[in-house]
Amino acid sequence: MTETYALEATHLTKSFPGVKALDRVSLRLKPGEVHALLGENGAGKSTLIKILTGVHRADDGTIAIDGRDREISSPIEAMAAGIGVVHQERNVVPEFTVGENIVLSRMPRRAGRVDWNTVRSEAKRCLALLDLSIDPDTPMTRLSAAQTQLVEIARGLYTETNVLLLDEPTASISANEADRLFTVVRRLREQGKAVLFVSHKLEEVFAHCDTVSVLRDGKAVLESSPLHSHSRDEIVDIMVGRALAALEVPDRVIDDSAPAVLEMRGVATSVGHHDVSLAVRSGEILGLYGLVGAGRTELARSILGLDRITAGSLEVRGSAVTIRSVRQALQDHRIGYVTENRKEEGVFLGQSVARNIAVTVWAKLERALGFVSTKSERSLGATFVGDLDIRVSSQSQLVGELSGGNQQKVSLAKWLAAKTEILIIDEPTVGIDVRTKRSFYDLIWRLADEGLAILLISSDLAEMVTLADRIAVMDQFAITGELDNTHDYDSMSQSIIRLIHGTQVA
Amino acid sequence: MTPETQQHGVVRRVIATPRFFLAIVIIALVIFFGSVKPAFFSGPFVIAPLLTSVAIFTVVGLAQMMVLSIGHMNLAVGQMASFGAMFMGMSYDLWKLPLLVGLGIGLVAGAAVGGLSGWLVARTGVNSFIVTLAMSFALIGLVPTAYSALATGSAFIAKPSGLDVIGRDSFASFCFAGYCGPNAIPIIVVPAIVVMLIVGYLYARTRLGRELLMTGSNVKAATLSGIPTGRRIVLAHALSGLLAALAGFFLASSTGSFTPGIGDEFMLQSFVGPILGGTLLAGGYISVSGTFLGIVLTLLIRKGLDLFGVGIETLNVLLGLILIIALSTDRIRLLARRRSVKRVQQTDALLIEGNPL
Numbered sequence: 001m002t003e004t005y006a007l008e009a010t011h012l013t014k015s016f017p018g019v020k021a022l023d024r025v026s027l028r029l030k031p032g033e034v035h036a037l038l039g040e041n042g043a044g045k046s047t048l049i050k051i052l053t054g055v056h057r058a059d060d061g062t063i064a065i066d067g068r069d070r071e072i073s074s075p076i077e078a079m080a081a082g083i084g085v086v087h088q089e090r091n092v093v094p095e096f097t098v099g100e101n102i103v104l105s106r107m108p109r110r111a112g113r114v115d116w117n118t119v120r121s122e123a124k125r126c127l128a129l130l131d132l133s134i135d136p137d138t139p140m141t142r143l144s145a146a147q148t149q150l151v152e153i154a155r156g157l158y159t160e161t162n163v164l165l166l167d168e169p170t171a172s173i174s175a176n177e178a179d180r181l182f183t184v185v186r187r188l189r190e191q192g193k194a195v196l197f198v199s200h201k202l203e204e205v206f207a208h209c210d211t212v213s214v215l216r217d218g219k220a221v222l223e224s225s226p227l228h229s230h231s232r233d234e235i236v237d238i239m240v241g242r243a244l245a246a247l248e249v250p251d252r253v254i255d256d257s258a259p260a261v262l263e264m265r266g267v268a269t270s271v272g273h274h275d276v277s278l279a280v281r282s283g284e285i286l287g288l289y290g291l292v293g294a295g296r297t298e299l300a301r302s303i304l305g306l307d308r309i310t311a312g313s314l315e316v317r318g319s320a321v322t323i324r325s326v327r328q329a330l331q332d333h334r335i336g337y338v339t340e341n342r343k344e345e346g347v348f349l350g351q352s353v354a355r356n357i358a359v360t361v362w363a364k365l366e367r368a369l370g371f372v373s374t375k376s377e378r379s380l381g382a383t384f385v386g387d388l389d390i391r392v393s394s395q396s397q398l399v400g401e402l403s404g405g406n407q408q409k410v411s412l413a414k415w416l417a418a419k420t421e422i423l424i425i426d427e428p429t430v431g432i433d434v435r436t437k438r439s440f441y442d443l444i445w446r447l448a449d450e451g452l453a454i455l456l457i458s459s460d461l462a463e464m465v466t467l468a469d470r471i472a473v474m475d476q477f478a479i480t481g482e483l484d485n486t487h488d489y490d491s492m493s494q495s496i497i498r499l500i501h502g503t504q505v506a
Numbered sequence: 507m508t509p510e511t512q513q514h515g516v517v518r519r520v521i522a523t524p525r526f527f528l529a530i531v532i533i534a535l536v537i538f539f540g541s542v543k544p545a546f547f548s549g550p551f552v553i554a555p556l557l558t559s560v561a562i563f564t565v566v567g568l569a570q571m572m573v574l575s576i577g578h579m580n581l582a583v584g585q586m587a588s589f590g591a592m593f594m595g596m597s598y599d600l601w602k603l604p605l606l607v608g609l610g611i612g613l614v615a616g617a618a619v620g621g622l623s624g625w626l627v628a629r630t631g632v633n634s635f636i637v638t639l640a641m642s643f644a645l646i647g648l649v650p651t652a653y654s655a656l657a658t659g660s661a662f663i664a665k666p667s668g669l670d671v672i673g674r675d676s677f678a679s680f681c682f683a684g685y686c687g688p689n690a691i692p693i694i695v696v697p698a699i700v701v702m703l704i705v706g707y708l709y710a711r712t713r714l715g716r717e718l719l720m721t722g723s724n725v726k727a728a729t730l731s732g733i734p735t736g737r738r739i740v741l742a743h744a745l746s747g748l749l750a751a752l753a754g755f756f757l758a759s760s761t762g763s764f765t766p767g768i769g770d771e772f773m774l775q776s777f778v779g780p781i782l783g784g785t786l787l788a789g790g791y792i793s794v795s796g797t798f799l800g801i802v803l804t805l806l807i808r809k810g811l812d813l814f815g816v817g818i819e820t821l822n823v824l825l826g827l828i829l830i831i832a833l834s835t836d837r838i839r840l841l842a843r844r845r846s847v848k849r850v851q852q853t854d855a856l857l858i859e860g861n862p863l
Contacts, residue, residue: 304730327732337730345730348723350790359720359731362713370712414731 004067006031006194007052007083007163012061014047021047024061025220027213029163029194034185036205036227037198038239039215040461045198046088048215049167053085054078066162079105084161086153088168088198092140099123099136102155126154129187131180146173153181164188165196170204171293182208200291202232202501214238233494236501240461240493249487250445254284254469259318261453262303262335262422266312269302271295273477276312280422280453285444287468287485288457289496295477296457297340300424304329304337316422330360333422336415340427340457342404346411349400353392354381356399356410360418384413388443405436416447423447426457441467465492473499524784528799532806539810546813549690554676556809557691560802561698562756566772567779567797568705569749574780575709576722576742577789578627578634580620583750583776584769585645590616590751592649595662595764598669605666613751619645620747624740634743650766662764672697673759694756701752706794718742722789778804778828804828 007029014022022044029035039045050056052063054072063070065081072078078085092101099119108118123136130150140148153169166185170178185195185208199205205212206227212235214222222238230238260279267276273295280286288296301307303314305323313320316333329335339345348356358365358377365372365380381395388409392402399410408428415423428444429437444467448454458464464471465487472482473496481499486492539546546552566583573580580586593615597608623641627634653660671679672694677687709715720728721738729735753772758764781787782803783796807828808821 325732325734326730327734330732339727339730344724345726348720348727348790350723350786351720355716355720359716359728359733362716366713370708370714372711372713372716374711418732 003030005029005064006033006066007196008064008067009048009052010062010064012048012051012058012063014051014056014058020218022051022058023218025215025218026061026223027196027220028224029196030211031162031192031194032189033211034189034195034197034209035224036209036212037196037215038205038212038235040239043215043239044218045215046167047218049085049087049165049196049198052078052165053083053087079159082160082162083165084156084159084163085165086156086167086169088171092148092152092155094140096140097136098127098134098138098140098143098151101140101151102126102136102158104155105159122158123154126157127151129157129184130154131183146177149173150177150181153184157184161193163194163196165198167198168200169197170199170201178204200501202235206232216240232501236494236497240490240497249466252445252448252469254281258282260315261317262455263315264303264312265315267302267309267314268311269298270308270310271298271302271477273299273302276474276477276479278472278479278482280455282421282453283448283451285448285454285456285467285469287464287471288455288474289461289464289471290459290474291500292459294474294500296474297426298477299474300337300426300455300457303335303424330418330420331363334418334420335422336360336418336420336424338408338412338415338423338425338428340430342407342411342430347399347407350398352396353385353390353399353402353410354378354395357381357384357413357417360414380417384417388413388416389439405440408440412443420452422453422455424455424457427459428456429458429460429463437463461493461496462489464496465489471496475500523793523796524782525793525796525799528782528796528803532799532803535803535806535810539806539813543810543813546810549688550676552809552813553690554692556805558673558694558760559805559809560798561692561694562753562760563772563775563779563801563805564698564798565701565749565753565756566776567783567801568701568794569746569753570776571705571780571785571792571794571797572718572742572746572749573634574722574785574787575718575789575792576739577725577787578722578739578742579638580623580743580746580750580776581635581638581773582619582623582642582645583746584772585642585649586616586619586747586750587754587757587769587772588649588766589619589645590747591754591758591764591768592652592662592766594751594755594758595664596656598666599662599664599764600656602664603666605668608666609755612755613748616751616754617744617748620750621740621744623747624743627743628736628739653766657764660766663762665762669759670762673756673762694760698756701749702794702798705749709792709794714738714741719790719792722786722791724790774825775801775804778825782828 005028007027009025009027011024011026012022013024025044025048027048037045037048047056051058052072054074054077057073063072070081072081093104102123103119108115108122120136127134127136130153132150132154134143134147134151140151143151149169150173156164156166169181188195197205197209209227211224212222212227212230213220213224214235216239258281261282263279265277268274276299278286288299290296298307302309303323305325305328314323315321316335321333323329323333326337343349354377358380361380362372365376367373378395384390385392385395390406390409390413392406399407402410425444429440444454444456456468465485468485470482471485473480483492483495569583570580590612594608594612597603597611619641623634623638626632626637650660675693676689677691677693678689680687709719717728717733717738718741720731720733721735725735750769750772754768757768779800780792780797782800783798784793785791785797804825807824811821811824
């Protein structure tokens with residue numbers, strides 16, 4: 001007799017231009033089961049969740065609910081099929097109240113008008129499931145980040161669901177608050193509901209889940225296996241994977257005796273870092289690895305003066321400095337920052353390539369009466385278009401018309417044009433064509449060889465192990481360890497993951 | 507690319523601009539009005555007043571364009587004009603100051619209220635729409651109060667020497683060896699052209715102009731590229747106030763007196779000119795010549811229909827329609843730009859989990 005699954009996804013495949021995000025992935029959730037879905041950043045977990053909830057459509061594969069095939073092409077259809085979800089990103093409407101947010105997917109109505117009494121009582125019911133005593137009439141803006149996350153979870157409990165998908169629900173809440181969630185999860189299990197739980201916190205997974213599936217590079221490397229037949233280290237091994245196509249790493253000579261050009265000693269910041277110490281030498285690539293939300297970008301921002309350093313010292317070329325703006329970081333200390341949000345913060349989509357590159361050096365190109373010659377701007381642009389092999393039809397081409405990889409090169413070029421000596425590069429290859437990635441790696445190595453001190457932030461473990469000379473690991477706004485990079489992917493990735501998940505190296 | 511195809515590219519780009527379209531419409535209208543109503547070509551009665559209005563309103567349009575370049579608005583452009591003009595009137599009437607000194611004081615006053623708006627926007631992060639709306643209310647109350655307290659008959663009428671030359675004379679008063687200039691061209695076009703050249707130079711050739719455009723294009727990226735965006739926002743609003751005050755001066759010099767009503771007609775026109783001419787409401791792209799052509803077109807329509815005896819109400823309805831067309835073409839152009847950008851992204855970039863493009 002064949003078993004009926006609460007949710008059965010078979011051979012789901014999804015491609016985005018240039019990458020196969022999911023490759024024939026299958027997932028089976030039994031009623032009354034808490035199923036862990038694990039995988040590193042970029043393994044395909046969120047893509048899978050988005051397909052199951054109708055945000056994306058699979059290119060191929062089927063989804064069956066309670067044994068019947070269902071077409072899920074929109075979030076509304078997912079809801080109708082009994083699939084509830086708590087997404088990783090905050091999806092609340094900040095202008096609305098807690099109650100309105102909880103019932104947003106299906107506003108209770110009476111005679112065509114919103115039934116506010118039911119809104120309140122329903123919201124209270126959902127909040128009570130989590131032992132929360134937030135007044136449903138509280139505006140969302142008054143809540144803390146953790147409370148917001150809890151409301152998000154309460155929202156997932158509002159509609160009657162047979163399958164609840166939790167995408168990293170505990171990322172920003174305390175252990176205490178997480179326990180309330182797990183109480184609810186246990187209750188749902190007793191009621192015969194299926195729960196899919198995505199988390200990076202292995203302790204939670206081992207404490208609360210029954211079965212496990214692991215994704216790696218868009219493929220299911222472990223399918224619906226009983227969790228307790230595996231050890232933690234085994235699971236980490238499966239997540240990280242062995243025998244990844246290794247990139248050839250060039251021989252890099254780093255002068256260990258050279259003084260650091262950028263050094264942080266016991267730094268605490270206004271955004272919550274504590275006791276952060278790290279040092280980068282000229283010609284060296286220091287990797288800063290951590291999960292999303294670990295506080296890496298925020299650390300870069302505090303170096304640039306966008307957030308305040310409240311304790312400890314920041315030293316540039318041996319002397320303690322206080323930096324208040326990007327302008328000061330650039331002009332006084334030659335520090336540049338290649339942002340992770342290329343389109344929002346890195347480039348000017350509606351402006352020409354030449355101007356995008358010259359933006360950091362106008363102060364230097366300026367002559368009498370504020371005159372900046374278009375010719376000097378263009379010759380500067382031409383240098384970097386050639387040097388970084390940026391594909392453009394002309395320098396007047398708008399950056400918005402370029403491909404992601406070329407935009408990223410433009411975003412980098414402006415710092416090279418400004419002759420920065422310390423470069424913070426945040427997620428350099430996000431959203432970049434696989435083919436272009438390699439040329440980026442070569443470029444970053446070359447810049448280091450030319451003497452730049454590089455602080456590399458990346459969530460891509462393989463990239464980190466390939467590029468960095470040393471790797472500092474950050475978790476919850478603190479450095480949990482620092483490793484010399486042997487470029488051996490297996491051993492490095494395991495050491496790094498253990499520094500994050502807090503398990504002892506076996 | 508051969509020089510020939512490059513030339514084709516340039517031609518195609520010129521034809522595709524809204525400026526080219528405006529120029530064609532303007533020429534067609536001039537021919538139409540001129541052939542149906544030959545009186546249209548009467549120098550002193552039609553052309554000269556038209557050019558005077560064009561000169562004044564081009565400066566008004568440029569005042570708005572300053573803040574549009576950073577993606578902001580100045581709803582108080584008319585009130586800043588009347589505020590600046592009030593100081594000029596006081597300089598001449600109460601303090602008996604010479605022309606240029608009074609002009610300078612008024613321009614500083616205009617720049618100061620503009621700068622104050624900019625400072626409030628940069629400091630509080632409140633939308634410029636709201637800040638300048640509030641500013642316009644405050645000045646609507648303040649300026650007439652000051653006039654009724656300080657001026658006899660609610661107007662400053664003392665004229666320093668030279669004011670009439672700027673506001674009322676034409677080139678006919680400049681004679682050389684028995685030949686005088688045409689009486690159809692008023693003197694006021696000269697300072698207006700100078701202003702256009704300076705503003706054009708600012709945006710096309712200087713660091714400040716480029717930084718204003720970058721701020722308008724993407725304020726976050728501008729800050730992260732080391733541009734002091736807060737100061738640039740203040741500067742754009744201050745220059746907007748200064749040009750508004752200058753337009754107020756031009757208007758007062760052509761009417762002959764400084765009154766609280768100066769600038770009442772400015773706000774609508776200030777948007778129509780730049781937007782018809784291709785300046786993006788969203789910021790990051792401006793056109794000085796386009797602003798000029800946009801102003802020429804609207805004033806030409808107004809003047810021409812006036813000749814046909816169309817009433818002021820009908821005129822305003824037509825101007826409203828022009829504004830709607832202008833605003834929607836702005837939107838359409840922006841969408842077209844976005845779409846072409848998106849197409850490139852879709853074909854070339856990829857999505858990685860957790861980092862949606």
